[in-house]
Amino acid sequence: MTQNSVKRMIQQYRCPIIVFAKKSINSRYFGLGSNCLLKLPYYKTINFVTLSNISSNMTRENVREKVALIGSGNWGTVISKIIGNNVMRYKEFHQEVKMWVFEEKVGGRNLTELINEKHENVKYLPGFPIPENVKALPDLSEVVRDATVLVFCIPHQFVPKTCDQLKGKINPKAKAISLVKGFETDETGIRPMSHAISESLNIPVCSLSGANIANEIAEEHFSETTIGYNNLEEGELFKKLFETKYFRVGIIDDVVGVQLCGALKNVIAIGAGFVDGLKLGENAKAAIIRIGFFEMKQFMKKFYGGIKDETFFESCGIADVIATCYGGRNRKVAEKFVTTGKSFDQLEEELLNGQKLQGTLTVKEIHRVLSSKGINDEFKLFTTIYRIAFEGLPPKSIVENID
Ligand SMILES: NC(=O)c1ccc[n+]([C@@H]2O[C@H](COP(=O)([O-])OP(=O)(O)OC[C@H]3O[C@@H](n4cnc5c(N)ncnc54)[C@H](O)[C@@H]3O)[C@@H](O)[C@H]2O)c1
Incomplete structure (x- = not known):
């Protein structure tokens, strides 16, 4: 030389x-x-x-990946802990993670200030420390400046607006991963969040979903998740960013399949919550899970070619359906819907302390698509869940209206 x-x-x-x-x-x-x-x-x-x-x-x-986390709710905060620690472990990553917080006041103070001072998200994940290299910021542009990896973890209804705000502000070479459970719909069908983000920002987007109830992972109880990748190199990079001893990552080349499972299982969980509210027992719940799983698979295959059968047997598939039907917030609120007679909007307000109930939105979105295609009869469980939740059908129809 x-x-x-x-x-x-x-x-x-x-x-x-x-x-x-x-x-x-x-x-x-x-x-x-x-x-x-x-x-x-x-x-x-x-x-x-x-x-x-x-x-x-x-x-x-020179090419260290700079990670920006877009979201700081219950799951977003757990993820900040995981990736905050992992960027310190691997040379591939820059050691700071910037986290976008949708600013709000908690006890008269800005949530961002509280997070940066206490290293804890006192509203969405109280009692669990956030690593000090995670910096909470209210300004989206500042969070994504220079970032090469964008991690989306916000409720799906906020994705379009957030992407609009990001246009022209991101590194054109950035890549993203969506942890969002949900999709967009119109009369013609569904649009997975990875597509919505990718088309809006013109960047490649992977997906992550699994049987991941946030508080259990915050406690470092063992769990698995699935990453759907476009190319193996990205899949492996993301595995490095997310995997820990207690959070085991599987990867599969099925970006759409992974995330659609994550959205649709919330609908099954609402059905399971109705069964719990009616106290129909475990056999009835298992039946709802089986039929729901079948309809989930039918729905995905109908609207998207290329979804792999194996995906349904990863953590994002059957495992997430089971976890959500026993432990998730959608199940819990659906049970209360039956036992109290209150509306889902009221229960979300009363029970979730700012967290969002995504399943009911997904129920509506699916119903819209099925109705516009005139195929409600092919999805009797999904249709019945919609009608119980929004059209006053008695909850016991959950086991009467299905074959
Ligand atoms: N919580 C879980 O156990 C879990 C597990 C796996 C996946 N997920 C998925 O992760 C995603 C994020 O969920 P979460 O649990 O982190 O959130 P959350 O429901 O706990 O919190 C809601 C978040 O939305 C933010 N918000 C409110 N209004 C907003 C707006 N107008 N624009 C942008 N953000 C706004 C709030 O500040 C808060 O951070 C969801 O798609 C969810 O389905 C959640």
């Missing part, structure tokens, strides 16, 4: 450290050493590494 090429390397990487080279642990320092250094006196000697290591370390340094 010539003196000029060393100079170029130093300038390119803006690094003040190029020193000696050694061929291997056992050989003596040679070559480049003192001659270069004498002529580059302002560069300090701090380390002994091989030139190939210097160059590859610097290249990695």
